[in-house]
Amino acid sequence: MTTETEYQHPLMAAYWKQLDTRFPQVEEVFEDCMAEALAVLTRAGLDAYLEAARVIGKLGRGVEPMLAFMEAWPSTAKAVGESALPAVMVLIQRMQKSPNGRAIAPFLQTLAPVARRLKAQELLQDYLDITLNFMERTTGSIHGHHTTFPSPGLPEFFAQAPNLLSQLTLAGLKNWVEYGIRNYRTHPERQKDYFSLQSADSRAVLQRERHGTLLVDVERKLDMYLRGLWRDSDHLVPYSTAFDEIRKPIPYYDKLGIRLPDVYDDADNVSGLDRYRAVLAHIVGHRRWSEAQVADNWSPFQRMAVEFFEDCRIETLLIREYPGLRKLFLALHPEPLETSCDPETTSCLRHRMTMLSRALLDPDHGYVDADLNDFVARFHAVMAQGTSSMQEIASLALSYVARTRRQSDQFARVHFDNTVVDYRDDNRQLWKFIEAGDEEDAFDEERKIEPGEEIRGLPPRHYPEWDYSSQTYRPDWASVYEALHPSGNPADIDRLLQKHSALAKQLKKMLDLLKPQDKVRIRYQEEGSELDLDVAIRSLIDFKGGATPDPRINMSHKTSGRDITVMLLLDLSESLNKKAAGSDQTILELSQEAVSLLAWAIEKLGDPFAIAGFHSNTRHDVRYLHIKGYGEHFNDDVKARLAAMEAGYSTRMGAAMRHAAHYLAARPADKKLMLILTDGRSSDVDAHDERLLIEDARQAVKELDRQDIFPYCISLDPKADEYVGDIFGRQFTVIDHIERLPERLPQLFMALTK
Amino acid sequence: MIENEVSVEANVSEVNVKQSGHNYKDQYKIHQEPFYQQQRNEVQLYEAAYRSRLPVMVKGPTGCGKSRFVEYMAWKLNKPLITVACNEDMTASDLVGRYLLEANGTRWLDGPLTTAARLGAICYLDEIVEARQDTTVVIHPLTDHRRTLPLDKKGELIHAHPDFQLVISYNPGYQSLMKDLKQSTKQRFTAFDFDYPNAELETQIVAKETGMDAALVAKLVKIGGVARNLKGHGLDEGISTRLLVYAATLIKDGVEPRDACRMAMVRPITDDADIRETLDHAIDATFA
Ligand SMILES: Nc1ncnc2c1ncn2[C@@H]1O[C@H](COP(=O)(O)OP(=O)(O)O)[C@@H](O)[C@H]1O
Numbered sequence A: 001m002t003t004e005t006e007y008q009h010p011l012m013a014a015y016w017k018q019l020d021t022r023f024p025q026v027e028e029v030f031e032d033c034m035a036e037a038l039a040v041l042t043r044a045g046l047d048a049y050l051e052a053a054r055v056i057g058k059l060g061r062g063v064e065p066m067l068a069f070m071e072a073w074p075s076t077a078k079a080v081g082e083s084a085l086p087a088v089m090v091l092i093q094r095m096q097k098s099p100n101g102r103a104i105a106p107f108l109q110t111l112a113p114v115a116r117r118l119k120a121q122e123l124l125q126d127y128l129d130i131t132l133n134f135m136e137r138t139t140g141s142i143h144g145h146h147t148t149f150p151s152p153g154l155p156e157f158f159a160q161a162p163n164l165l166s167q168l169t170l171a172g173l174k175n176w177v178e179y180g181i182r183n184y185r186t187h188p189e190r191q192k193d194y195f196s197l198q199s200a201d202s203r204a205v206l207q208r209e210r211h212g213t214l215l216v217d218v219e220r221k222l223d224m225y226l227r228g229l230w231r232d233s234d235h236l237v238p239y240s241t242a243f244d245e246i247r248k249p250i251p252y253y254d255k256l257g258i259r260l261p262d263v264y265d266d267a268d269n270v271s272g273l274d275r276y277r278a279v280l281a282h283i284v285g286h287r288r289w290s291e292a293q294v295a296d297n298w299s300p301f302q303r304m305a306v307e308f309f310e311d312c313r314i315e316t317l318l319i320r321e322y323p324g325l326r327k328l329f330l331a332l333h334p335e336p337l338e339t340s341c342d343p344e345t346t347s348c349l350r351h352r353m354t355m356l357s358r359a360l361l362d363p364d365h366g367y368v369d370a371d372l373n374d375f376v377a378r379f380h381a382v383m384a385q386g387t388s389s390m391q392e393i394a395s396l397a398l399s400y401v402a403r404t405r406r407q408s409d410q411f412a413r414v415h416f417d418n419t420v421v422d423y424r425d426d427n428r429q430l431w432k433f434i435e436a437g438d439e440e441d442a443f444d445e446e447r448k449i450e451p452g453e454e455i456r457g458l459p460p461r462h463y464p465e466w467d468y469s470s471q472t473y474r475p476d477w478a479s480v481y482e483a484l485h486p487s488g489n490p491a492d493i494d495r496l497l498q499k500h501s502a503l504a505k506q507l508k509k510m511l512d513l514l515k516p517q518d519k520v521r522i523r524y525q526e527e528g529s530e531l532d533l534d535v536a537i538r539s540l541i542d543f544k545g546g547a548t549p550d551p552r553i554n555m556s557h558k559t560s561g562r563d564i565t566v567m568l569l570l571d572l573s574e575s576l577n578k579k580a581a582g583s584d585q586t587i588l589e590l591s592q593e594a595v596s597l598l599a600w601a602i603e604k605l606g607d608p609f610a611i612a613g614f615h616s617n618t619r620h621d622v623r624y625l626h627i628k629g630y631g632e633h634f635n636d637d638v639k640a641r642l643a644a645m646e647a648g649y650s651t652r653m654g655a656a657m658r659h660a661a662h663y664l665a666a667r668p669a670d671k672k673l674m675l676i677l678t679d680g681r682s683s684d685v686d687a688h689d690e691r692l693l694i695e696d697a698r699q700a701v702k703e704l705d706r707q708d709i710f711p712y713c714i715s716l717d718p719k720a721d722e723y724v725g726d727i728f729g730r731q732f733t734v735i736d737h738i739e740r741l742p743e744r745l746p747q748l749f750m751a752l753t754k
Numbered sequence B: 001m002i003e004n005e006v007s008v009e010a011n012v013s014e015v016n017v018k019q020s021g022h023n024y025k026d027q028y029k030i031h032q033e034p035f036y037q038q039q040r041n042e043v044q045l046y047e048a049a050y051r052s053r054l055p056v057m058v059k060g061p062t063g064c065g066k067s068r069f070v071e072y073m074a075w076k077l078n079k080p081l082i083t084v085a086c087n088e089d090m091t092a093s094d095l096v097g098r099y100l101l102e103a104n105g106t107r108w109l110d111g112p113l114t115t116a117a118r119l120g121a122i123c124y125l126d127e128i129v130e131a132r133q134d135t136t137v138v139i140h141p142l143t144d145h146r147r148t149l150p151l152d153k154k155g156e157l158i159h160a161h162p163d164f165q166l167v168i169s170y171n172p173g174y175q176s177l178m179k180d181l182k183q184s185t186k187q188r189f190t191a192f193d194f195d196y197p198n199a200e201l202e203t204q205i206v207a208k209e210t211g212m213d214a215a216l217v218a219k220l221v222k223i224g225g226v227a228r229n230l231k232g233h234g235l236d237e238g239i240s241t242r243l244l245v246y247a248a249t250l251i252k253d254g255v256e257p258r259d260a261c262r263m264a265m266v267r268p269i270t271d272d273a274d275i276r277e278t279l280d281h282a283i284d285a286t287f288a
């Protein structure tokens, strides 16, 4: 037994202690698991991880469950979020209390691939529910015995789960499981065969359930569709259609992203992929052209009519952009018969609206109703003027409702058949409700330096600022105060580096390629230090043969030194405190990791480099914080400063760049690179005109260019395309998936200096 | 490395120029007006630069009309044009000239730069950053007030012909510190910043260039825009005006528009299946 394990790092030792285990097999994998866990879990998540592992280790089921958990959890948490842990632990406890304790290890062994496939916590919960239901119904009921027999199929099922989910949606999985339970609940052997995909009917049901286009499989294509065709982008978040039996979820979008079903079957000759595209196009239309209206004054009927008209308005505009969309929309849009709803007995409002909607998009609709045709004509007349507006189209909708109103619209029996346009979203963004509280007032909070928090250090340096409206510089406009960045605990940075040790290993390989070889031979020189015999002989032969010889018969050597000096300038403004989209970490934390790795990489390469951060609170107070100087190595002092990185205030980029250039220009080097890492546009509290500081930053870039400094911006703002090109020309990259910044930043640097 | 306007073998020797300069000059003239659609006022600005014989740099992504512009200006000014496509293996001698060995001795052969300086041509160094820096420095003395070119090996100092002008082009989109032009070189040029024209103008250009119907060309331009939106998200460069011209040309020749777009605009720029499918979809969505 190796109880007195000694971990080099005190933190690691503490973690190990927390686990409270004596399994040598766990010890073997411990460091690897921790490296991964440190990379994806928060501090609280890490504690929960260790605690859960400890509990699982004490279940009395040997080392397997604990090992499986240790290995599975970090990547599971990465896929669906660490807050899924309690739900997982609940299931484990249920298994432990039932005769199915031996299935815990198989469950944990496939948890990570299952989570990676499902990608959303809600979906994982559905999976756990399916599992629990399966377990309860197949445990102990064999031939009417007491509940002492474990479920025969459960371990087999876990083994198959990743394979099944790579082909089925959760709804499909649920059906497949259901079939197995119903038919083989009381036949242990056959149940095993079914759930291990051995039996013929098991495979047949799988085939039957397997259909459609899964969102996870086409996500990248959809992302490109949004960007390429619509200059839009957002997170695409799947929901499952399998579990809400009463009210099927409808696509929608909100601050967190665009919500879409996890699968689309082909429908009416439209592929699943195209159905996703239709939804996205429709949502883009709203995002571009719809302006939310106050809902309070309108009846539900009126709102419904407005929604139909507005949906048609934006679709008309979308079709103007891409005429091919008409065919796609019409293929998916229902086409109710004019006679299919009886207004004497049924509320026909939906039916009327759906027909109208069809007619507004389909020139060959063939409906004869006079009101309908009148409003189709009025709609087209309005649209012929331009884009119209939601407000204008709403008034058309209201007069339509008024004109066609019927007593029976109030009937409880509503005609629903063939009235759902399923590529349309639920339109929640179209309305605002006054009672819901005035959230608008919340911003504009005061940003002031707290009293006592004084600016220490050197007297300020003054820099000019570009006023684009007059095309002149405002002299000595921005005051830059510089100071040494405060220090924290360098071990935090070591921990981050350790967390990315796998990545570091990869980077190392690339770095080796970049490292200057000492001497390179340059062949084919007319003048050189030595005769290149091969070439000389060839030339001579040509000459003797009467052909024109190649005169470049010498070669020379040169030391191909990399002579690059780098300045890394970090935006440390308030907005970095936000959580990065699709991640548990803040942008600041991710930047910190990325910068640590980059610093490590550049140090390995041996290029001289400096790091500084900046933020501002009006032009009178731009702060420039030294994190690493050219003279320093990437040592504990530097790491301590990096560890203390904090975000606050605004982004006066131009002033910071000029000040950084002041240092970089003074360096003797052939190539000078200034990397600017930022998450937003240049702005400050005292600059009310948005363009002002953008134009100033652009001017600063021109100044850098004149000083032979190559500026390059790495932007973390998904909306950066709107302005970053104005500032940096082509010298920028927008990182779409911020959580990948630690990986991308060093790669970018290497690509730039290759 | 040297485009059709001049090839190494067909190079003019000094003697020849003296004897029959006019003929040779003529050979580099552009006799037919090339079609060039002005984007802003670059034609007037270029003329002004030429009046003072200021060296000119044309920046912009590939296939946006840089070469066409220079060609047009040479025609408009009625000056010979000598174009050199630069590359990494090019040496200073490839620009300036060299001695050739012959059965009974050696013979000097002017390089294209020297030829241009003697003749009074516009010398266009295309994609200058492709050449190594020790090669590009030879142009420096031609770019300042001296307007001279020393032929060190030959022991001759050429004073450039009064009509001579130097033009370079480069694509700043390489996004590499290494392929950036040295400030000491940049500082010698007046510069034009080119980019793909806006949709309306690009439509006009491609329509005029190919004689295709503007409504159809507008669709090609739209698809080009889709690819340009994906730049930096899987694509290094979007679809160039040149590729749009290719597509329109194919369509003119009877190729089905969708096929022509795929062949001329999508396949050349990417092997990424997802991007390809997205662009293919854009084609279908545009050609309803
Ligand atoms: N402004 C323009 N006027 C006329 N043709 C243009 C223009 N811009 C681009 N083109 C077309 O695009 C093609 C590519 O342009 P080119 O000058 O060769 O590009 P570059 O030199 O920038 O790589 C030309 O052959 C021409 O057909």
Ligand SMILES: [Mg+2]
Residues within 6 Å of the ligand: A282, A286, A311, A424, A425, A426, A427
């Ligand atoms: Mg809608």
